[in-house]
Amino acid sequence: MRYIKVLLAALVMGSLLTTPVPAAERGTKKEAIELVQKALNQIATVGLEQALKDFKASDHNLFRDGDLYVFIYDYEGNNLANSADLNLPGTKLKDYRTPDGKLVIQEMIQMSKSSGGGALSYHFLNPQTNEIEPKISYFRKIPGFKGFIGCGYYEVDESEAKRSALGLLRKAIAHIDAAGLEQALEDFRKPDNRFHDRDLYVFVYDYQGNNLANSMPLNPPSSNLKDFRSADGKLVIQQMIEMTKSNGGGAFEYEMLNPTTNQTQPKISYFRRIPGFDGFIGSGYYKPKAE
Numbered sequence: 200m201r202y203i204k205v206l207l208a209a210l211v212m213g214s215l216l217t218t219p220v221p222a223a224e225r226g227t228k229k230e231a232i233e234l235v236q237k238a239l240n241q242i243a244t245v246g247l248e249q250a251l252k253d254f255k256a257s258d259h260n261l262f263r264d265g266d267l268y269v270f271i272y273d274y275e276g277n278n279l280a281n282s283a284d285l286n287l288p289g290t291k292l293k294d295y296r297t298p299d300g301k302l303v304i305q306e307m308i309q310m311s312k313s314s315g316g317g318a319l320s321y322h323f324l325n326p327q328t329n330e331i332e333p334k335i336s337y338f339r340k341i342p343g344f345k346g347f348i349g350c351g352y353y354e355v356d357e358s359e360a361k362r363s364a365l366g367l368l369r370k371a372i373a374h375i376d377a378a379g380l381e382q383a384l385e386d387f388r389k390p391d392n393r394f395h396d397r398d399l400y401v402f403v404y405d406y407q408g409n410n411l412a413n414s415m416p417l418n419p420p421s422s423n424l425k426d427f428r429s430a431d432g433k434l435v436i437q438q439m440i441e442m443t444k445s446n447g448g449g450a451f452e453y454e455m456l457n458p459t460t461n462q463t464q465p466k467i468s469y470f471r472r473i474p475g476f477d478g479f480i481g482s483g484y485y486k487p488k489a490e
Contacts, residue, residue, distance in 0.1 A: 225266060226266050226352040226353070231350040231351055231352040232337050234262065234264065234267055234269060234350045235269065235337055235349060237261075238250070238254065238269045238282075239342075239348060241262070242341060247341065254281070254282045255282070256282075260282050262282040263282040266326070266328070267351075268282040268326070268350065269281070269282045270348070270350070271341070272292070272307065272308070272346055272347060273344075273346035274311075274346055275291065275293065276304045276305070277291050278290050278292050279346065283326045292304050297322050297323055298323070298331050301319075303319060307319060308347070311338060311339070311347040312340075316337070316340055316349075318336065318338075319336050319338070320333070320334070321336075323351070325353045328353075333353065333354040334351045334352065334353050334354065335351055335354060336349045336350065360485075361469075361484065364399060364469055364483055367400070367482045368469055368470075368482040371387070371401040371414075371482070372471060375473060376474070384411055384412040387401060387403065388413070394414035395415050400413060400414040400415040401414045401480055402480070402481055403478065403479070404436060404439070406440050406477040408424055408426070409422050409423050424436050425440070429455050430455055431453055435453055435455075439451060439468070439479060439481065443470060443478075444472075447472045448469075450467055450469050450470075451470070452465060452467045453465075453468075454466070464486060466485050467484060469482060469483060470482075
């Protein structure tokens with residue numbers, strides 16, 4: 200059953216999203232906080248000078264995980280280390296403004312001085328996707344030092360995720376119209392196809408619940424998934440078939456295992472009836488999991 204959950208999550212998933220680089224996992228709030236604590240433990244164990252070298256190590260860096268990395272600043276706004284390779288405009292960034300206009304380093308300095316740390320939301324470059332994304336950073340004062348260490352996780356821009364999923368769906372429908380369904384199905388199944396962008400891809404079903412194509416390589420345990428239930432008990436494919444028959448398509452939200460993060464998350468899939476065929480095509484994306 201768990202394998203089928205992974206399968207259908209992949210069959211109807213689309214993402215961020217803004218999302219991740221191919222198969223990349225997005226860090227979570229919990230993981231960001233844990234990485235800050237791990238870095239503080241390293242400072243306590245080996246001392247700040249050696250820890251800064253460890254944080255900047257290019258090989259076998261234990262303080263970077265996917266799009267999660269630690270950053271260290273002193274109270275003058277000097278960037279002392281990052282565990283990701285960032286292209287910052289200088290070492291002193293006290294007056295640096297993020298793309299959404301926030302003086303993030305100044306704010307973190309003030310919060311570290313007054314409260315010993317905190318959390319701050321802003322927009323920043325994700326070095327893994329090379330895109331500006333919403334981010335929440337958690338940071339704490341470094342004991343015995345006038346500075347702080349932090350780590351943030353990148354949030355999903357849901358509006359962009361929706362646009363990306365719908366854009367891929369429109370592109371796939373246009374290809375069916377231009378090339379015909381038989382050829383389009385072959386094209387969707389090709390290993391290196393243009394209907395698979397990062398973790399966005401399309402899926403095709405007939406009204407019997409048979410999975411006809413996915414633009415992401417999958418190895419389903421069965422070609423028919425009409426009776427499959429999502430993590431929240433919904434008969435996803437049956438619901439999509441019924442909505443397509445009655446309304447020509449729609450949007451459907453349900454809980455599904457995200458095969459990228461291995462966590463169950465809310466998900467929205469968009470689907471449309473294929474003209475002249477008793478079936479539908481769709482694409483979807485995962486919503487951020489509520490903390």
